[in-house]
Amino acid sequence: MPRNHNQSMGYWINEPILKDPERIDRDMAALAEAGYGIVRVFLRKSNYHHRSPEFVRAVARVVEAAHARGLRVALDCEPRGGGFCHDLGQAYPDAVGRQLLPAAARVVDGVWRLRAAPHSAWTFEGVEAAFLKRDGTVARIELEFQADREGHFRARDGLHRELVSREGVALGGENLFTLCGTLPGVADGELVVYLRFITRGQPDFWADGLRRYYDELLECYRDIPLDGVGWDEPGCGSDWKAYRYGIAFAAAFERLNGYALADKLYLLDAPGMSAEATRVRLDYYRTLGEGLAQAQANLIAKARELFGNDLLLGTHHTWQGEGGINDYRDGAMDYFRLNDNMDAGYTDCSWWDPPSVAYAYALATSLARLSPSGEAEVNSWHFKPTVDNSRVNVNRMTLMNITWFNIWYGGDYDCILQQGHYTWPETVRLMQRHRDLQRHIGKKRPVVEVAVWHGWEGVCAWNQPGLANVQKSFCINTSQLFLERGIAMDFLDSRLLAASRVEGGRLVNDLGRYRVLIVPYALVLPREAFDACAAFARAGGRVVFVGTPVARDERGESLAEDFARLLDVPAMTAERYMEGLEAICDLPNYRPQRLEVCRPLPADWPRVLVSCEGERHGVASPDGNAVFLSDLDPGQRLVERIEDAVSPEVEAYGENLLWRLYRGDGGDLLVVVAREDRPLGGIVRWRKHGIELTGGSAGLFSMEEGSLAVRGDVLWTQVPRR
CATH class of the missing domain: 3.40.50.880 (Class I glutamine amidotransferase (GATase) domain)
Incomplete structure (x- = not known):
């Protein structure tokens, strides 16, 4: 079934809906009446997991109610979070991910002591590798040590406190690990150690247990005619203080690259960018990213086996939108390789940061034209939406031909757009106008130089x-x-x-x-x-x-x-x-x-x-x-x-005006939108025509039978082109 620029809404299932399943029927009726075409089902903030019979029954009810009203349903079953990893770890312990935390210490008269501060949810498992630097050489060594963990509280403003509470100061807990020992025969040097922790919130994407877990998970839905599957933000939970790792990852790394990463770990953090360090670093990140790509390919292969080939496949890959940098350490840095699995170009953004919205749209439209559907679908949202920022951002989605994946309908969260929220009527109106304009753009491609x-x-x-x-x-x-x-x-x-x-x-x-x-x-x-x-x-x-x-x-x-x-x-x-x-x-x-x-x-x-x-x-x-x-x-x-x-084919003058030219079957199409939530205004010169814009918010200009035609709410007059 063609996508046809059907707009998506995320539907959050957790305990309130599980206790009131009739609400599902009401919600699907409301979404269908509003004109949405796709429902993306999520399990969030719940004590259940995706294999729980209660959740499976709820998904079945969503699919039945949605299909009765012409909606398509995609199941999100993201590989992250405590509930998921607890269920995964019980079934396949080998699939639980690890993190490597680098730490360093001076060796003085054979004695050393180092401290490291992992995330509070990590569990210390051991030392993956240790290296001794001295006299200009680096050697991997076996390390005997004593380990101790201390719980500390840290003020969130950066001031250190040792008390559990202090009036007016918000505190957060952290673990401090101390390792100490001796190196007989070593007078001095620098010790570099990579500590291995079980993360419990992340899987090892290379683990066969992860593939088997997801095969079994999707089997729970075998009799439910899902229209798609996806992983929302599988690249989630890492930062630049540590390296994502795993038992299966290490084995895959050695198989793909011909050497054991543990033997070369020190090169990840060595100064500069030597030839060998460059190779090791690129091998690490490439293997990490390929693990995520292969894991998604495994999920998709199983979904096609169960539900057919005409599926919605995927969502965006990182937890903070594409405006952050943690995607690198999560293996989600190569968007184009990950896009090979997707049915559309997917990214994520939040309206609090307009430049990152522009970036997410530009990246999505590029990925889209390399995907089977040619569509760009962006999870474009805001924590507390207003009518003003909804209008502004929908205009930009129209400009960039972005299919809108909105969130959340059906749960208890700040960014929910259920019918009781005051922005809901305008959201529906904007979505419908945007969808209709997108359908007129159709398969045309932007003119890009x-x-x-x-x-x-x-x-x-x-x-x-x-x-x-x-x-x-x-x-x-x-x-x-x-x-x-x-x-x-x-x-x-x-x-x-x-x-x-x-x-x-x-x-x-x-x-x-x-x-x-x-x-x-x-x-x-x-x-x-x-x-x-x-x-x-x-x-x-x-x-x-x-x-x-x-x-x-x-x-x-x-x-x-x-x-x-x-x-x-x-x-x-x-x-x-x-x-x-x-x-x-x-x-x-x-x-x-x-x-x-x-x-x-x-x-x-x-x-x-x-x-x-x-x-x-x-x-x-x-x-x-x-x-x-x-x-x-x-x-x-x-x-x-x-x-x-560059040789632009359009001249545009006006401080509340954005434009983009599209080309394809049926001729060119000029999209104009208001930059801000006020009447569109300005002068546009396109081909032999001068166009004065005097109102409205978004419109499409085209040539029909030799004359200018427009769709949308734009107010305009034709003026002589000088």
Whole structure:
């Protein structure tokens, strides 16, 4: 069954609904009456798990009631959380995940003592590997130790307290682990230890027990005609203090890469980015991501066996939306590889952070055009929605052709949109208008001339959260800036870039045809992808590298000389470049909204670009086709380097106006929406026509029988084009 831009609503089942199952019938009737087409069923904040008979019966009732009203139902059975992992661990203990927490200590006269602070829910299991550094060498050693755990309370504002409570101070608990011992015959040195903890909230995606568990879970629904399955946020629960791990993961790593990760763990956190460290880090993250992709493929294969091939498959992958950086340590950093399993392009965003919304939409539309359905479905929501921010964000979904996955209907949470919520009538009206406009866009594709590399290799090879934060900040802020400037952009990964060819001065691949390629934070870039960049620049395309130079390829071999030849400048290593950056700026431990910093380039470099502030922030090749900007978040400086290389077919003037051009069977379509919740206004020049917009919020312009036609609520008049 075609998706046909049916809009989705998340339906939360927990104890209140399980105690009042007749409510399910009322809720499905209300959603059908509102015009929704897809119901995504979730189990949240409940003492039950997905194999509980009570929950299975509730899902059966949802499906029966929904199908009777023409709705499709997809079951979310996310592999995370205490209830899930408790059930998984009882059935298949091998499938419970681990985390490796690095810690270091000095060895003095053979004695050492180290402390580590894991998450309070973790259980210490042992030492995965220990390494002794001395005299410029590193050796793996066996370690005998004594371990002790202390419970402490920490004030959430960062002030330390040792009492259980203190008036006016909110406290949180943490565990402090102390390990100590002796190393006979070792006078001094540095000890690096990787402590292994059972997490209980995360599975090991490589474990065969996880596959068998999900086979059995879906068998519980064999007699229920589900229309789809998915995992909401399977990449959830990790951060940059530790490494996601597991028994099966370690075995898969050795099988895929030809060596045991435990023997090389110290290289994950070694200073710099040596050739060997680069290989180990990329092998780690690639194996982690492939485990998640394979686990999802296993789930989908079982779902197709039980429910057929015409299924809704998947949702987004990370717990905090794609605006954060924990997706790296959860194995959800390669969105394009994970997208191979999906029926549509899925991302997630919350309206509290408008730039991350723009990023999630741009990423989703790119993923969508590589998926079977061609649709982009985004879990686009807000903690406490208002009519104002609903109108603004629905307009942007229309602009970007985003199918709206809203939450939650049927539970007790801040962002619920059940009928009693005052925003519900306007939500329904906006959703229906948006759906109808989307259906007019249909299969048309956006006209895009700018591609942005969305690779994970550069960040993972450096393996520091600061670089991850500035890379994500660049992607988010650039998405917002380009949206507001009317610069259509696509994200692409290393596979697409490597497979690209140059035709008529454009970079061509399965996603689109581009005049401009932007490559941010590519300290590591697969060699074939770099070769595609170089070929495009030499053929007259515009290639802009941002943030860092290219230093190595996916095998750890140097690309610094190739990068230098492309720009005709001296070569620079990753370590040297990052030293210069760290000399002027501490990279943030959170994602900044703006980071107006550039790494000053050497004064003796030729053709250095100098900003109005006197900063040596870039360099261009002799022909100007290849550019390197050392700005961490260049913004307008980036626009200035690409605007002469694109040829927009639309001119738009108005501070409450956003536009996007689509092309496909039946001709072109121009989408215009209001940027804010007030009447649309401005002047648009398209083809031979001048259009004055004087009201409304969203509309689609097209040519029908030689004349302009419009759909939507836009008020407009045709004016002479000058």
